[in-house]
Amino acid sequence: MFCIKDSLNKVQQQITDAAHAAQRDAAEITLLAVSKTRPQEALRTAYEQGQRHFGENYLQEGLDKVEALADLQDICWHFIGPLQSNKTRPVAEHFDWVHSVDRLKIARRLSEQRPEGKAPLNLCLQVNISREESKAGCLPEEVATLAREIDALPGVTLRGLMAIPKATDDAAEQRDAFAQMQTLFNTLKAELPSLDTLSMGMSGDMAAAIAEGATIVRIGTAVFGPRDYSKKQN
Ligand SMILES: *Cc1c(COP(=O)(O)O)cnc(C)c1O
Numbered sequence: 479m480f481c482i483k484d485s486l487n488k489v490q491q492q493i494t495d496a497a498h499a500a501q502r503d504a505a506e507i508t509l510l511a512v513s514k515t516r517p518q519e520a521l522r523t524a525y526e527q528g529q530r531h532f533g534e535n536y537l538q539e540g541l542d543k544v545e546a547l548a549d550l551q552d553i554c555w556h557f558i559g560p561l562q563s564n565k566t567r568p569v570a571e572h573f574d575w576v577h578s579v580d581r582l583k584i585a586r587r588l589s590e591q592r593p594e595g596k597a598p599l600n601l602c603l604q605v606n607i608s609r610e611e612s613k614a615g616c617l618p619e620e621v622a623t624l625a626r627e628i629d630a631l632p633g634v635t636l637r638g639l640m641a642i643p644k645a646t647d648d649a650a651e652q653r654d655a656f657a658q659m660q661t662l663f664n665t666l667k668a669e670l671p672s673l674d675t676l677s678m679g680m681s682g683d684m685a686a687a688i689a690e691g692a693t694i695v696r697i698g699t700a701v702f703g704p705r706d707y708s709k710k711q712n
Contacts, residue, residue, distance in 0.1 A: 480703035482523045486511075489684075489700050496688035507688060510556055510677075512698030514539065515705045518546045524701065525550050533577070533696055535559030537568065544572045558640075558696060560614050567591045570633075575600040577640040577677050577696075580616045585628040592633035599634045602677050605662065607655050608644035615641065618662055625666055625673075638675030638693070639663050645682070652683045656690035663691065 489509060497504035513521050514535040521532055521543060533556040534540030544555055556575040563583050569576060570591035579585050579601050592599045603625055606615030616624055621639070629636045639662060643655035656678055663676050679687025679695035687695060699705065 482520060482702060483527050485701055485703070486524060486527050486529060489697055492684065492700075493688065493695065496685040499685075500689045502688070506693055508694045509701075510558075510694050510696045511701045512558065512680075512696050513543070513702065514559070514698065515707060516702050518543055520702055521547060522550070525553065529701075530554050531556060531694075533558040533698075537561075537565055541568055541572060563587055570599060573599070575602070575637075577602040577694075578604045578614065579628065580604045580606075580614050582624060582627050585631060585634060589631035589633045594633075598632075600637045600675075601628060601634050602638050602640040602675055603628065603636065604640045604642075605659065607641045607659055607662075610644055613642065618658070621662055621666060622669070625670060629670055636670070636673065638673045638677065639666070640677035642680070643678070643683075647682070649686060652686035653690060656683075656687050656692070660691040 493507050493509060494504040497507055508531055510531045510533045511524050511529050512533040530552055531554045535558055540557060547553060555573045556577060557569050557573045558577045561569060561578055561584055566584060566587040570588045571593055576588060585601060588599055603621060604615040605621060606613045606617055625636060639659060641659050646652060659678055667673050675693050676691050677694040679692045681697050681700040684695050
């Protein structure tokens with residue numbers, strides 16, 4: 479049986495080791511548990527072990543979990559999947575973060591639709607760092623203009639950048655894409671010093687991402703075990 483308690487401890491240790499290897503403080507790095515396709519009991523188990531940040535990719539599945547787990551104090555919900563502009567309202571209403579903003583139209587709608595009594599919605603601008611045609615994200619050369627425009631919107635707070643580089647097992651290639659993200663981020667920070675988030679690194683490339691400055695790593699498989707898409711409902 480896959481044990482979430484053990485796997486969470488192991489991932490935390492890997493984050494600490496990768497941080498120390500990079501001479502960074504592990505406390506700068508947040509583990510986002512990517513819980514797409516997982517049943518709500520798996521999230522409860524992780525929560526009982528102290529996990530607070532959860533990432534969902536599919537809107538209806540995410541909304542169902544937000545509702546089912548509403549009794550869990552301080553739980554923090556991150557939307558990390560592709561977002562269509564006609565589906566922004568429930569995300570603006572029920573999530574705390576969106577990592578997958580890649581155009582102004584989406585950011586504007588989230589800004590307008592964020593309920594007034596709530597804290598601003600935290601946003602990351604997704605960058606297609608490996609320039610893959612199939613991938614979401616703005617291009618690196620579009621980042622500065624888009625970030626400036628999003629940063630000016632009410633109801634949302636631009637926190638930083640997110641990327642899903644081209645999948646590769648080659649450690650040097652992993653480092654190279656993440657290093658490009660770090661350079662982009664540092665350039666942007668010179669203009670917008672309040673930015674504090676670089677969301678990058680998944681189960682297969684977490685150490686490389688941490689070596690290049692990741693502040694949020696998005697980990698699914700290493701926390702919850704292999705995904706079984708045959709059970710996916712939507
Ligand atoms: C699924 C997913 C992850 C987690 O991937 P694992 O390889 O299971 O760790 C991270 N980020 C995004 C955007 C995802 O869709």
